[in-house]
Amino acid sequence: MTDRLDLPEITWRRVSPRYIVVDVVGYIVFAVIMVGAGSAVAYFVGISWLWFVVAAIAVVFVVTIALTPRRVRAIGYQLRDDDVLFRRGILYQRFVAVPYGRMQLVDINRGPLDRLLGLAELKFVTAAAATGVTIPGLPEADAEELRDRLVALAESRRAGL
Template sequence: MTNRLDLPEITWHRVSPRYIVVDVVGGLVFALIVVGAGAAVAYFTGLTWLWIVVAAVALVFVIALALTPRRVRSIGYQLRDDDVLFRRGILYQRFVAVPYGRMQLVDINRGPLDRALGLSELKFVTAAAATGVVIPGLAEADAEELRDRLVALAESRRAGL
């Protein structure tokens, strides 16, 4: 018996491996701020036990950063006949199917590090807030092509064609 979420018949489109750099740098900057602030508090208060908490938080960040390549490889999408299927996650997997006719907004975002690496983030939303989907780490040309295709499919489905 196969798990329905395994979806063996689906070939997933993956995000760019360069997105690992974006995710690691973002996580590293956040980790340095949090651990640095904790270390400053521990230093100025002189509480020895607080250093143990700072070390534990640093260890959690190291583990999270080590899992980043696997987490990025788990992100994928598939254009099907009536909807786009999106997945992400290792331990807690999320699968979202968004019907083309329900899409209201398809947007492309590029942060500074994304632009430097030639990547984009594609975001599409429906009227239901829970189905907002963000596909990070797409090559700029792929993101623009996917946006145009999704908009065309959404328009044709809403028009009933």
């Protein structure tokens, strides 16, 4: 019996490696806020064991930032005949197949750092909330081209219903 999640015939399209910068900067900003707030609480309350909690939070952020390049490489998508297949995750892998005819919204988002690096995030939603998919870290031109293609495919598949 073959492993169902092993898809050797799929050639995954990857997100831009520049997305690593976006993800790392986001984690660093969040880490500074969390560690700073925890340090302030530990300092003003004067309970010494709170410093261990702050140190543990800092270690979690360091490990998360160290794993970010591998997590970004694990993000991929593939356009197939009837659906778009999306995957992400290292330890907990998620595979989602969204049929073109079920897509209701295809949206592009660009944050400030994304715009600076020429990246965009493509989000498409179906009626079922669990199948909403976000593909981060796409080059802007690729995101716009993919959006237009998905909209066209979704319109043609819904017309056939």
